[in-house]
Amino acid sequence: MDNRAFKAMIVTETEEKQFVRAIGERHVDDLPVGEVLIRVRYSSLNYKDALSASGNKGVTRRYPHTPGIDAAGIVAESSAPNVKPGDEVLVTGFDLGMNTSGGFAEYIRVPAAWVVPLPAGLSLRESMIYGTAGFTAALSCLRLIDNGVAAGHGPILVTGATGGVGSIAVAILAKCGYKVMAATTKGAETSYLRQIGANEVISSSEVDDQSGRPLLKPRWAGAVDTVGGNILSTAIKATRYGGTVTCCGNITSGELHTSIYPFILNGVSLLGIDSVNCPAPLRRRVWKRLSGEWKLDHLDTITTELPNLEALDERIGLILQGKNRGRAIVRIGD
Template structure:
């Protein structure tokens, strides 16, 4: 392993804040049983927060962001992993309270590490990343709750973002009639390429109403938006339908009543990708490598661009503003 290697380092004190590429040594990395030569990471909302002075996500400085990483094991003191193994890490404290994936090398606890399953390349795991894993968990929870492709349309909100883009592709590849919601009229073609049968404007799927229930439309929904959008979804979900919620880009407040739940049996499913149990985590990644894997050209369409460490600064402001289409990969 090299004496030093590049990483994106965030620094903050009482008088200054900086984000830049610097050289690190192995001694600078936090404790863990597995050292990984990182090949790919990706840019997510939390990464944007970590790169801003008031993001309130980083607990101590200096810090290396990056809540995703995938690469090759360089060294391991845990018998579950050997040098040369292809592995990935998402969630847990990575990129939040533990140096993350915006670094050519990372050292992490072995309990966080997932072997890259046959059927996925290291790069493809980061096309999914935390956002895609969250979308896949939404599919997992909805199908566990009984939602099936023949029961009616599934709504995906925030559809041009990371979670939304992957959700459109995953559900359509599973045979669902996917209706995508976006505030970006210019991206309708992109969403149809991913498999959306119809696209609705954000103004329609976030409209407020005094009615506690409206016409039954959705068999299920994937919602990384929250706020008034989630209120609309709950009013319009079909009898015995389910909603998987994973985000709050539209706000954390929720105006609803008990009526969707007690009159229609609607199920509201919380999706947490950070501390997802390892048995479910491995199962979902295995499905993404096999029966849930979208076509290769669909995977590539979800990639907005690839950047190096020095290109992250141009990407995270767009992610924070909700202006990014699809995924930004970081190539180490």
């Protein structure tokens, strides 16, 4: 392919700690080394993208930069024997959109090991409705199930339930027959959460215990925590004997203050969820579930589709203000 120009979001540090983002022009030769060049059709907006697009150097060290930790599209060029031009593929996780030029662009170039063939049963658009958030939610649910938490054991708590990970976790668990208790700060979204499968909606304040007690009255058989901090601590303390809590986010805090008592007296398991460097066999297993038995019936209910890259700016502001609901995807090419 010639050194063609393409559109991309470009975030630039204009002076120390001052950043601007704009849709500009890049060239294929500007992209990093990799075996696979992909013409992007859809991407999605995650909290990590909003941080990168705002100059957060805990996510992205070097600017100018193109964010976008998710991308789905068609292979334009490939030197890898197992990836062919014309293949429909997706990329989530690894370093895409962090320090490697990401999916908020018409082209990405990545190592072949990052590329996942589009699973049968999913369109490129649907794969980005899931994206990293949906993959993380599904991985959390899979770990709960693999660790022995059955639907008959009691309700499953999902924190940050209106967010991307939370919304999809609620929907997957409901589809699998679990009773779901959705915790949110957004009481106005109760009908939305019930629509996607929540049996009960509670305020996040009910999962923010300030008593200092090491154990609380058991309320749920397991939990998918997306926010961290004291809410995670509370979720652990109120989990029933033998239950499991998964942890995948730190939007409230990266610190965890608890005691060993839930673990040694109630046999609670705490499982960390890493969707970035997830091994390929597990990654494909999760995507197979999402395209098959866990494919959601109401994907559009949780989705806002942005028509182009220019529409990302406003949505980035909403996600940083905590006003985002569900998933936002962006259409990049025809």
